[in-house]
Each structure stands twice: as structure tokens, then as C-alpha cells.
Amino acid sequence: MRMRRLPSHPAFRLEGSRHFQSFWELELTPGEETNRHQHFESEEVIYLVTGQAMVTVAAEERAVQPGEVVLVPPRTDHVIANRSEVVVTALTVESGLEQATGLELAVAGGAEGQAPSASLEAAQKTLRTIEEVMGELPPDVDEAVAIKTIVELFDIGGGLSEQIEASLGLDNASGVGALAQVERRIMQAVVEITARYRRRGGRAWMWG
Numbered sequence: 517m518r519m520r521r522l523p524s525h526p527a528f529r530l531e532g533s534r535h536f537q538s539f540w541e542l543e544l545t546p547g548e549e550t551n552r553h554q555h556f557e558s559e560e561v562i563y564l565v566t567g568q569a570m571v572t573v574a575a576e577e578r579a580v581q582p583g584e585v586v587l588v589p590p591r592t593d594h595v596i597a598n599r600s601e602v603v604v605t606a607l608t609v610e611s612g613l614e615q616a617t618g619l620e621l622a623v624a625g626g627a628e629g630q631a632p633s634a635s636l637e638a639a640q641k642t643l644r645t646i647e648e649v650m651g652e653l654p655p656d657v658d659e660a661v662a663i664k665t666i667v668e669l670f671d672i673g674g675g676l677s678e679q680i681e682a683s684l685g686l687d688n689a690s691g692v693g694a695l696a697q698v699e700r701r702i703m704q705a706v707v708e709i710t711a712r713y714r715r716r717g718g719r720a721w722m723w724g
Contacts, residue, residue, distance in 0.1 A: 567604035
């Protein structure tokens with residue numbers, strides 16, 4: 517199996533979009549299939565380019581032909597399998613998690629028409645870093661990877677909270693709301709990491 521994240525065009529960049537998180541190219545040789553996995557808050561669109569794939573969404577499996585599109589809802593297990601004699605290629609598009617949380621709007625900054633401050637731009641960049649970390653995480657993780665990723669996310673969250681405090685302040689509804697959504701997104705990511713760890717056969721963690 518080969519997966520490649522597709523780069524943005526230099527002049528028309530994907531980064532910063534409220535609607536899309538990432539585009540991937542997937543190639544499956546005969547007999548290969550993806551791990552069963554799900555995306556916590558984002559939808560995924562699968563577009564089959566060549567070959568015939570068997571796609572399972574939740575408990576429903578269907579044959580998919582070139583040119584057909586499959587929509588995978590959030591928090592839904594799915595698998596793409598190649599049971600044919602030829603290579604299967606597909607493109608997948610994952611929706612932007614910023615739209616689901618509303619965080620980008622919360623830290624958009626300033627009055628209407630006012631350019632974001634440097635610290636707000638840094639905050640938005642840090643948020644995308646959270647999504648990049650989660651996007652690079654494999655479908656199933658061992659304990660070491662899970663703990664390392666959670667620590668990394670909390671470090672990112674700490675830096676982002678400082679940026680929000682400097683930009684919006686924490687003595688008003690906008691700043692508190694933005695910070696709450698950052699914390700909520702990180703906790704969603706922790707839940708997703710735990711699910712990926714448990715799918716691998718690990719034990720549930722006890723916090724506190």
C-alpha cells in the first residue's frame with residue numbers, strides 16, 4: 517500500500533482553508549487493504565480513479581467503480597480493499613476540523629475588516645499543526661507513540677493558549693471561548709488517540 521499527501525499549488529494553497537484538511541493519493545496492489553479506521557470529527561470523501569475497490573463504511577460493504585465517490589461520515593469505521601487483479605488508485609479528501617469546532621472564527625481577530633495580528637496568525641498556524649500531527653498519526657498506535665503524541669499536543673495547546681491570551685485576552689468572552697475550543701479540540705484528539713491505541717489491543721488508560 518502506498519499513500520502520498522498531495523501538495524498544494526504554490527499560488528493556490530490549501531493551507532488555511534476552513535473546509536478541507538488534506539488530500540491524499542492511495543494505491544493498493546491486488547490483495548491489499550487499508551486498516552479499519554475512522555476520523556473523529558471530519559468527513560472523508562473517497563474518489564476511485566482506477567481499478568475496482570471494495571469499500572466498507574460501518575458494516576456495509578459495496579463494490580466501487582472508477583469515477584464513483586463514497587462519503588464517510590465522522591466517527592465511522594471504514595476500509596478500502598483491493599480484491600481484484602489490478603492496482604487500485606483513489607483520491608481521498610478529508611474535511612477541515614477547524615470548521616467543525618468553529619475555532620478559526622473564534623480567533624479570526626479584530627474588528628470587521630481589520631487584519632489579524634501577528635500573534636493571531638501564529639495561533640492559526642499552531643491550530644493547523646494540531647491537525648497535521650493527527651493527520652500523520654497511523655490508524656493503530658502503540659503505547660509509546662500514543663503517549664508521545666498526547667504530550668506533543670498538550671505542548672502545542674500550551675503555546676496556543678499563550679497566543680490567544682496575548683491577542684484576545686482571557687478577561688472577555690472571545691478569549692475564553694477561543695481557549696475553550698482549543699482545549700476541546702485537544703481532548704477530542706486525545707480520545708481519538710486512545711481509540712487508535714485500543715484498536716491495537718492496548719488497555720484503557722486511567723486518568724487522574
